[in-house]
Amino acid sequence: MTSSEITAFRPRSVLVATDATYRKMADTRDSIALLEDTEAMIVPFSEEPQANEARVLAVRELLRRDGKLASGVLLIKNPYDADGYELAEHAVETFASEKYHHLANVARILGATEVQFVEAKIERAESNTQGGVKVKLPIGGGDASAGRDVSKKLEQRLAGQMTFPGAESAPEVAAAYVEKHNLGNDHQLIALVEMRSGLNQINRYKMTLSGTREAEANLKSALRIAAAGTGEVAKIGANFARTTGAINSVEITTEITF
Structure with a gap:
């Protein structure tokens, strides 16, 4: 790997271990594989690394x-930002919120006059409702409480209405924006751009987007750290695994007027 490739490399998730914990892991045979993992990376706070040094x-x-x-943090790669990482405990609501706001920007570029948030669904095991956001939660007080916390935070970030003065649709600009922010695999966004191109353009569209699709692989890599670690590493990942491990998907429904 060249120096430029090393500089550009971004793991899907990163756990910053204390130097003492990292040294202990480096001396433990069962932990060597964790230190050699380049997707779910363990980084010492200031100690010299013992694997994948560069x-x-x-x-x-x-x-x-x-x-x-910072020592003891678990970070997850932001799928919409080439260099961005988010704290694991806030990752689900942060990524879902960012996806919603990227959708609003695409709609704006396509000439929207209004983007209205309708609802967000966090799918888990058992149906429940919290603060207007429909949620499915597993049986069990701890998990249910954690799920409600995620839904409440997500609702606070998403609820609201955006209005614009309106403009001519710019589908080429919108398509470039979609690609820039790693949204090219979202077929509904691509379809929206197409329906605002050419003749007989759509003037109202109610759509439901996955708020976690682009982040799934990154979230799973962080769960791998949480599942494989012991001691301090396990403690750091426990809360994240409890809340995120049981989330099947986040779906955001929005109504757009052009």
């Missing part, structure tokens, strides 16, 4: 530059 140092410098380097 990549680990590059990622640590990136986190330091962005103010995200």
Whole structure:
């Protein structure tokens, strides 16, 4: 791997371990595989890395530059930002909210006059409702409480109405925006751009988007750290695994007027 490739490398998730924990892992045979994982990466806070040295140092410098380097944090790659990482405990609502706002921007570029949030559904095992957001939660007080916390945070970020003065649709600009933010695999967004192109353009569209599709692989890699770790590493990942591991999907319904 060239130096430029190393600099550009971004793991799907990163756990910043204390130096003491990292040294202990480096001396434990069962933990070596964790240190060698390049997708779910364990980075020592300041200790010299014992595996994937160049990549680990590059990622640590990136986190330091962005103010995200702190002992004991689990971070997940933001699928919509080439260099961005988010704290694991806020990742689901952060990524879903960002997807919603990217949708609103695409609609704006396509000439929308109004983007109205309708509802968000966090699908789990058992149906429940909290604060207007329909949620499915598993049986069990701890998991149910955690799920309600996620739904409440998500509702606070998404609820509302956006209005614009309206403009001519710019589908080429919208398509470029979609690609720039890694949304090219969302068929509904692509369809929306197409329906605002050419003749007989759509003037009202109610759509339901997955708020977690682009982040699924990154979330799973963080869960791998949580499941495989012991001691401090296991403690760091426990809360994230409890809340995120049981979430099947986040769906956001929005109504757009052009």
